[in-house]
Amino acid sequence: MKKLVFICAAFIIALPPHAFAGEFKDKGEIIAVDFPSGWSTGKTDDASVTLKLERGRAFFEFSRQDSELGDYYLKARVKEQVDSLRSKGNTLSGDIKSASLHGVSSAYYTSYDSMGAEAYMSFFTYNGVSYAVSARGLSEGEFRGILSSIRKPGEKIVLPKPKRIKVVRRKKVQVPDDDFTTQIFKDGAADVSTAAVTGSTESVLAAFAASTEAAAGVQGSTPSAVSAAGDAAHAFLADLAKKQEGSGLPPYIPRSPLPFMLWAGLIVIWVAGSFVARSVAGSYKNPKLPPPPAEVPPDFFFPFVISKTSTFKEVTYNVLTRQRQLLLAGFPYEHELYLAGSVYSCFFFHVVWSLLAFIGRGNAVINALLKIPLFGRAFASVPEVIFIIPFIAGAVMYFTKERSLQVYDAQSTPVMAVHPETVYGMIRDGAGKEVARLVDKGTFLDRYWEFVDTDNLVVFSIRDDFSRGYLLRKIFGNLGGALRSHYGIYVQDRLAGYVFLDPSSPDRFQIHMDYSFARLGHPAQILAAVLYIISREKDPIYPSPF
Structure with missing residues (x-):
């Protein structure tokens, strides 16, 4: 009996830690996860935290996000957190890693040092809900192991069986002894003429030498041709730059280019200023909204996930709602090619003219x-x-x-339109009936627009929350998306929603609304109002005073 007890005790001690793992469920029982022994449920005052586990000084917590995020936006959230931690002086590797949730989904995470312990942050979507994970005091293997156990409550994780590799044996091919290539080098096996071998060798070498000389001739002619073309262009430019005395009448007004060093100085100042503008833009932080309830009704369509495609003629928006409905919107920009193209072509013309004058060829232009x-x-x-x-x-x-901005559904049926009429924007439904209007009430550095219904009541306002960026964009453009406008939706100075800008792409953004304010107006009207302001107050990629 004693031997049996001893054997059982030794077996229990030899078991790995995960043999004592317990299943924990978050609030609402959306997900379940396994933790090794020693972990217990912890308390938190954060309403967004749905599950928190503790083991000594180590912790592991799950925070539910406002909306369901795809892989692209999960990675963007991790990158946003990485940038935030770096701005606070934390050291991070910068690598965004992924962990498979048993083939159903993926979690994206990064690690960093927090007060001498390894810490992790992660984002994932499972069972239709997105979560943020914050953990500390674990090894990376333990962290990945816990993530891999995430599942629906009661769900069994079935791992695929590895495929058996079938080994195919091939018979060894034996080379017969009487093979010609073997026999030809055997002593006395064949009578090979030495003169014939020598003659054939010399003919091969002669052919190789001839081909080498031909190739050398081609290679030698290529640089000479390029040099001749360069000399001809240089001679043409030099001849064109000479004063044409007696060959024709001079210009009505004598013209000379601006000093090239002036252009160079302006470019250096602009580049230096762009770095300052980027740092100013990096100081802006997105606002936070309370999460929606666990059971969201089907008429709650936010957030709108939007991607933008721009051409020379128009900008097109692809909109995906929370209910997986697809909407399309378009806004024309035909004039921009002519206006911006002519201004910047004139600018580059003067820069090139000044450069030619700097090298002594300024008269070539005139x-x-x-x-x-x-x-x-x-x-x-x-x-x-x-x-x-x-x-x-x-x-x-x-x-x-x-x-005007036009909004269509997936079948290209008009849903909403915004036209610039007597007011900033007149919002009409698909049948052309007026449903609301946008009124510009702001100033140069305090831009905001009021959404007024047909009863002449202000329902909400859309405000530029990053007013400093408006002036900077006039000088530097949007700097690859860093200086984009940050719009917020307000009801009597209370934040009701905002436009979340994708930090990794200037062509992606989302429109979020507080659940308690989501029924201020028809979702399509709110969407049309925001897209119209974004389109009309366009954040150009180039400096523009307009």
Whole structure:
């Protein structure tokens, strides 16, 4: 009997820690997870934390997110947290790793040092709900092991059986002794003429030498051809830069380029200022909204997950609602190609002209313009007139063509439209009936727009929460998305929603609404109002005073 007790005790001691694992469920029993022995449920005052486990000074907690996130946005959330920790002085590897949730989903995480202990942050989506994970005091293997046990309550994890590898044996092929390649080198096996071998060798070497000489000739001719073309271009530019005395009439107005060092100084100042603007933009933090209830009714469509595609003519928005409905929206930008293209073409023309003058070829520009038939002297006097024509065409488009936002469903049926009429924007439904209007009430550095219903009541307002970025965008553009506008939705100065900008892509964003304010207006009307303001107050990729 004593031997039996001793054997049982030894067996229990030899068991791995996960043999004592217990199952824990979060609030609402959305997910279940296994923890090794020694972990117990902890207390927290954070309403978003649905499950917290503790073991000594180590902890592991799950926080439910406002909306269901796909893989792309899960990674973006991890990256956003990494940037936040780095701004506080924490040291991180910067690598975003993934852990498979037994093939159903994936969790994305990163690790960092927190007061001498290994800490982790992770985001994942399971059973239709997204979670943020914060843990400390575990090894990476333990952390990944706990993540891999996440499942639905009562769900059994069935791991796929490894496939058996079938070994196919091949018979060894034996080379017969009487093979020609073997026999030819045997002593006395074949009578090979030495003269024949020598003659064939010399012929091969001669052919190789001839081909080498031909290749060398081709290689030698290539640099000479390039050099000749370069010399010809240099001679043409030098001839064009010479003063054309007696060959024609001079320009009506003598022109000379601006000093090249002035352009160089402006470019250096702009680049240095762009770094300062990026740091200013990095100081903005997204607001937080309370999470929606566990049971969300089907008429709650937020957040809207939006991706943007831009062309020379228009911008198109692909909108995915919480209920997996697809909407499309479009806003025209036909005038922009002519306006921005003409201005920046003129800018680069003057930079190139100054550069040519800097290397002693400044007259080449004027002489080239003088060669234009009929209007050569006029173009040489005012070369900017070349770029004024497309600028005027763009201005005519801007003032004559209506720039309205159109929203369609997945079947291309009109759902909502916003037109610039007597007010900033008139919102009409798919049948053309007026349902609301947007009124611009802001100033240059305090931009906001009121959403007014048909009873002339202000329902909510949309405000630019990052007003400093508005002026910076005029000078530096949006700097790859770093200086985009941050819009918030307010009801009597209380935050009701906001536009979440994807930190890893300038073409993706989301519209979030507080659940208690989500029925202020029709979701399509709120969507149309926000998209219209984003489109009309466009954050250009290039510096623009307009």
